[in-house]
Amino acid sequence: MADDITTGTTQAAAAADDSGLHNATHGVEIQLRNLTKKYPGQSRAAVSDVTMTIPAGEIVALVGPSGCGKTTTMKLINRLIEPTSGEILIGGEDARKQPADQLRRHVGYVIQQGGLFPHMTIAENVALVPKMLKWAKPRITERVDEMLELVGLDPAQFRDRYPRQLSGGQQQRVGVARALAADPPVLLMDEPFGAVDPITRGRLQDELLHLQEELHKTIVFVTHDFDEAVKLGDRIAVLAEGSKIVQYAEPAEILARPTNDFVRGFIGTGGAMKLLHVTRIADVELGAGVTAQTGDDASTVHTRLSEADEPWAVVLDANSRPVQWATVEDLAGKQGPVSDYGTPITTTISGRADLQAGLEALLGSDTDFVPVTRRRRYIGLVSLNTVQGAIQQLREQAKQHASVAAGEDGA
Amino acid sequence: MSFWEYVRNRQELLWFETYQHASMVLQCLVLATAIGLIIAIITYRSKTASAVATGIASVLFTIPSFALFGLLIPVFGLGVTPSVIALVLYSLLPIVRNAVVGMSNVDPSLVDAARGMGMSRLRVLFKIELPLAWPVILTGIRVSAQLVMGVAAIAAYVSGPGLGDQIFSGLARLGGANAVNSALAGTVGIIILALIFDGFFVLIGRFTTSRGIRG
Numbered sequence: 001m002a003d004d005i006t007t008g009t010t011q012a013a014a015a016a017d018d019s020g021l022h023n024a025t026h027g028v029e030i031q032l033r034n035l036t037k038k039y040p041g042q043s044r045a046a047v048s049d050v051t052m053t054i055p056a057g058e059i060v061a062l063v064g065p066s067g068c069g070k071t072t073t074m075k076l077i078n079r080l081i082e083p084t085s086g087e088i089l090i091g092g093e094d095a096r097k098q099p100a101d102q103l104r105r106h107v108g109y110v111i112q113q114g115g116l117f118p119h120m121t122i123a124e125n126v127a128l129v130p131k132m133l134k135w136a137k138p139r140i141t142e143r144v145d146e147m148l149e150l151v152g153l154d155p156a157q158f159r160d161r162y163p164r165q166l167s168g169g170q171q172q173r174v175g176v177a178r179a180l181a182a183d184p185p186v187l188l189m190d191e192p193f194g195a196v197d198p199i200t201r202g203r204l205q206d207e208l209l210h211l212q213e214e215l216h217k218t219i220v221f222v223t224h225d226f227d228e229a230v231k232l233g234d235r236i237a238v239l240a241e242g243s244k245i246v247q248y249a250e251p252a253e254i255l256a257r258p259t260n261d262f263v264r265g266f267i268g269t270g271g272a273m274k275l276l277h278v279t280r281i282a283d284v285e286l287g288a289g290v291t292a293q294t295g296d297d298a299s300t301v302h303t304r305l306s307e308a309d310e311p312w313a314v315v316l317d318a319n320s321r322p323v324q325w326a327t328v329e330d331l332a333g334k335q336g337p338v339s340d341y342g343t344p345i346t347t348t349i350s351g352r353a354d355l356q357a358g359l360e361a362l363l364g365s366d367t368d369f370v371p372v373t374r375r376r377r378y379i380g381l382v383s384l385n386t387v388q389g390a391i392q393q394l395r396e397q398a399k400q401h402a403s404v405a406a407g408e409d410g411a
Numbered sequence: 412m413s414f415w416e417y418v419r420n421r422q423e424l425l426w427f428e429t430y431q432h433a434s435m436v437l438q439c440l441v442l443a444t445a446i447g448l449i450i451a452i453i454t455y456r457s458k459t460a461s462a463v464a465t466g467i468a469s470v471l472f473t474i475p476s477f478a479l480f481g482l483l484i485p486v487f488g489l490g491v492t493p494s495v496i497a498l499v500l501y502s503l504l505p506i507v508r509n510a511v512v513g514m515s516n517v518d519p520s521l522v523d524a525a526r527g528m529g530m531s532r533l534r535v536l537f538k539i540e541l542p543l544a545w546p547v548i549l550t551g552i553r554v555s556a557q558l559v560m561g562v563a564a565i566a567a568y569v570s571g572p573g574l575g576d577q578i579f580s581g582l583a584r585l586g587g588a589n590a591v592n593s594a595l596a597g598t599v600g601i602i603i604l605a606l607i608f609d610g611f612f613v614l615i616g617r618f619t620t621s622r623g624i625r626g
Contacts, residue, residue, distance in 0.1 A: 080527055105529035115524030119542045119621035129528055162623030178528075188527075 027057040027218030028091030028185045035076055035086035037069075045084070046072045048242035054235075056091075057216040061233030063223055063266070069243030070222045074188050077220060078107045090186060105129055108187040108217070113195045114175025116163040122148070122174050123159040129182040147177035152207065169200035176208070180215070187219045193228070205231055226266050230255070230274055238263050251278040256395050273356065275394055276387065281358045281372050282351030284390035286380025289314050289369065294323065294339040301338045302331040314371055314378060315339060322348055322371040322378045348373050349382065355390060358382045417592035425577070429600050432573035435491075435566070436559050436608070439498040443559075444552055446499065447506030452536065455514040465511060468504040476501065476562045480569045494563070494571030501562050502555035509551025513544030546620050553612040560605045564597065574600045 030053070037047040047069045054060045062070040075081040077088060079100045088095040095103055116125050126144045135143070145155040151173040163171055172192060179187055193201045209232065212219065223229055229236045230251045237248040240262060247259045255275045258264045267274065290313040292301045301313055305328050315324035315338055326342030334341055347365045349358055351374040361370045362384060369381040418425060454460035474482075479500070483493035517540050525535045541548075567575030577597030584590040617625075 075527075078527060080523065101529045101531050103529070104527055109524065109527035111520055111524050111527070113520075115520055117521060117525070117539060117543075119623045121623070128530075132529060132534075162621070164623060 024215050024217075025183045025185050026216040029056045029089075030054040030077060030091075030186060030218055030220070031087075031089040032073075032076070033087040033089070035073070035088065036084050037072055037076060037081060038084045045242055047076065047083075048244060050086070050243050050245065052237060052245060052248060054218060054220060056218055058234040059212060059219040059221055059232050061221045061223055061229035061236045062239055063226055063229040063233075063236055064239030064243075065241075065266075066224055068239045068241050070224075070239050071190055073239070073243045074190060074220055074222050077186075078104045078109060078188055080104075105132055105182060106184045106186075108179030108182075108184040110175045110179045110187065110189045110192045112191050113168065114163075114171040114173075114178075114192075116171055116174055116178070118163050121160050121162055122153075122166070123155075125163070125174060126178045126181050128178065133182055143181060147181050148174075150180070150211065151177045153177070167200075168196045169204060172196060172200075172204055173207070176211075180217075185218060187217045189219060189221045191223055192221075194223070194225075201228075208232065226268065227274065227277075230278055238266055252394055252397075256397075257399065272391060275391060276355035276359060279355045279390060279394065280351065281349060281353055281355060281382055282374060282379065284355065284386060284393070286372055286386060287369065287383055289381045291316055291378065292326065292338050294318070294337060296338045298326075298331045298334040298336055298338045298341055301326060302328065302334070305331070312342075313338075314345070314381070315342060316378050320377040322373065325367065345371060347371075350374070351379055355387055359384075359387055362387075412589060412592065414592050414595060417589055418596055421596075425574075425596060425600065428572070428574045428576060428597075429604065432560075432563060432575075432601065433604055433608075435494065435498070435572055436556065436563050436604075439495055439559055439563075440502060440552060440556055442495070443499045443502040443506055443555060447503050447551075448510055448548070450503075450507050451510030451514060455511045461511045461515070465504070465508050468507045471500045472504040476565050477568065480565055484569055489570040491571060493569045494566035494573075497569075498559050498563055498566070502559045505551040505554040505558070506548070507551075509554075510544065510548045513547030513551075514540050516547070517543045542621065543624065546616065546624065546626070549612065549616050549619070553609065553616075556608045556612060557605055560601055560608065564601055574604075 032050050032052050032054075035047055035050045036045050038045040050073060062073060064070045072081055076083050077090070077095070079088075079095060090103075090107070116122075117128075120128075123141075123144045126147050127140050130140045130143055144159065148155040148158055153170060153173055158166070158170070158174075163174070166174065175192065179189075193204050196204065205228065221229070221232055223232075233251055235249060236251055236254055238246045238254065240246050247254055247263050252275060254263060255267060255271050255278065258267055258271075264271075290301075290305055290308050290310045292304075292313045292315050294315055294317050296315075305311070305313055312325050312327040312330075314322050315326050317323050322345050324339060324342045324344055326338055330341040330343075331338065347361055347367075348371045349361045351372050358370065358372075362368075362382065369383045371378055372380050372382050412420070450464050451461070454464045471479075476497070479497050480493060483497055487493040487496060521539060521543070522535055525539045530538065563571075563573050564575035564578055566573055567579040574597040577600070578594050581590045581592070581594030581597065584593070
């Protein structure tokens with residue numbers, strides 16, 4: 001399991017490295033000011049006086065019950081729906097100053113199932129916006145391949161296929177590739193992963209997160225799935241009817257301190273478990289444990305263990321990778337390299353994994369501790385105590401945040 | 412005289428009339444397709460407008476062809492003009508109806524995606540909606556072709572061109588020499604033409620429909 005997490009990360013990172021996306025256009029800030037959309041003949045506004053700032057390079061998840069106006073709010077940003085009043089600033093510029101079609105060519109747009117045009121090949125679909133922007137042909141061809149690679153599809157194999165020859169997950173990847181083709185600073189995603197099976201959805205979510213690590217786009221992500229919002233969002237805006245912002249904060253804060261029953265209802269049961277989900281193992285205080293090198297003498301390690309009053313040591317190889325457990329009993333009265341004794345370590349977990357994965361690794365392992373690695377190097381130990389301590393700490397932090405915020409409001 | 416002798420004797424005339432028949436049908440179809448598509452493009456986005464357009468086309472369609480030709484004589488006289496007008500009016504219904512249905516059946520989320528990418532209305536129409544509706548539109552044209560092929564025979568009633576002349580003169584001389592041969596030659600000619608046209612449309616369909624949406 002720990003292995004899965006590590007490989008997934010390296011592959012995606014490698015793909016991004018190959019495509020040289022380090023010079024991709026980074027995200028810009030989006031500001032919505034007093035945005036209102038009222039349809040003629042309807043008494044209530046679909047979007048009522050929404051003001052929010054979406055920070056550059058972050059994923060903001062708009063989450064709320066169906067019909068709350070979250071999709072409408074998103075479509076106001078690329079002016080698929082024109083606001084009745086209010087202002088939209090993208091990168092500080094008024095979105096209403098330029099023609100809508102021009103604006104949209106610089107705002108990526110991904111919809112459910114990818115919205116691929118069935119009569120065009122995958123390459124033609126991806127090339128659409130660069131073509132409209134009148135890029136040179138060779139540059140477009142190159143870009144199409146680069147984009148397909150970026151989303152993990154072999155260009156030689158997929159370039160000339162038609163959408164119907166692809167699985168739902170593959171179509172969705174092409175949808176993302178198409179939206180990113182012209183390197184827009186902003187990406188709007190409207191329940192993009194809603195129509196695929198849960199396993200594929202999880203993978204697509206992971207891939208999006210890995211892409212975002214490289215691309216730093218500003219992403220507005222509409223979903224009705226709170227768990228998806230928690231997983232993907234740097235921030236979550238919980239919306240009620242009329243797109244009223246009930247709470248707008250980082251996932252951990254919303255989970256630890258929901259503002260009211262509406263948000264609490266949306267989080268559903270298992271808030272603490274979800275809190276585990278939003279916290280990376282590397283970000284919490286890990287147990288240090290006693291470590292030893294494979295070449296260390298068994299008796300010295302035994303002495304160190306006795307002095308530290310620890311029952312066992314983590315034996316690391318030359319690359320600092322945890323390889324073995326060596327207990328006091330294993331080493332009692334033994335001589336020679338410590339690597340000759342003890343039991344091999346079968347379970348490790350990446351520091352990038354969340355606490356929930358850590359908890360699962362703990363429950364599935366025979367030991368009370370699981371070694372945590374970063375780039376396969378040992379950085380500490382996670383135990384049930386670590387997890388519990390982390391949750392308490394998160395709740396404390398949220399409380400402080402809240403009181404600071406309340407203080408600001410009062411001032 | 413046997414049928415074959417009749418055909419051989421009048422080879423030249425029959426070829427000429429067949430050519431005229433085919434040419435008239437083809438030209439009327441091109442005209443009707445152009446007019447039908449324009450009507451569909453103007454009306455397809457409004458339910459009322461497209462219902463009115465299809466309604467009018469349906470009414471035109473229900474006028475008996477013989478009567479329609481007759482009614483056109485006082486206005487346009489005899490010959491090619493009334494023939495073409497009548498045939499175009501007849502072929503409009505399948506074309507307009509299929510074009511409207513085809514275009515309004517394009518998945519709205521695709522239009523949304525296209526607009527969201529920054530395509531103008533016109534570009535969406537030509538790059539997305541028309542290509543996606545094309546197989547349905549083409550079926551409409553194909554139905555029209557079969558229809559008009561038969562109706563075109565009646566154009567001979569207003570002295571129009573084509574194989575109808577063989578049928579009409581045959582029927583007028585029924586009992587006389589070669590009357591049956593003449594009517595038969597006209598009918599068989601039209602059937603053969605109809606089959607060739609149909610095959611032609613199958614080929615057009617294959618070459619003009621994207622592999623991504625071919626059935």
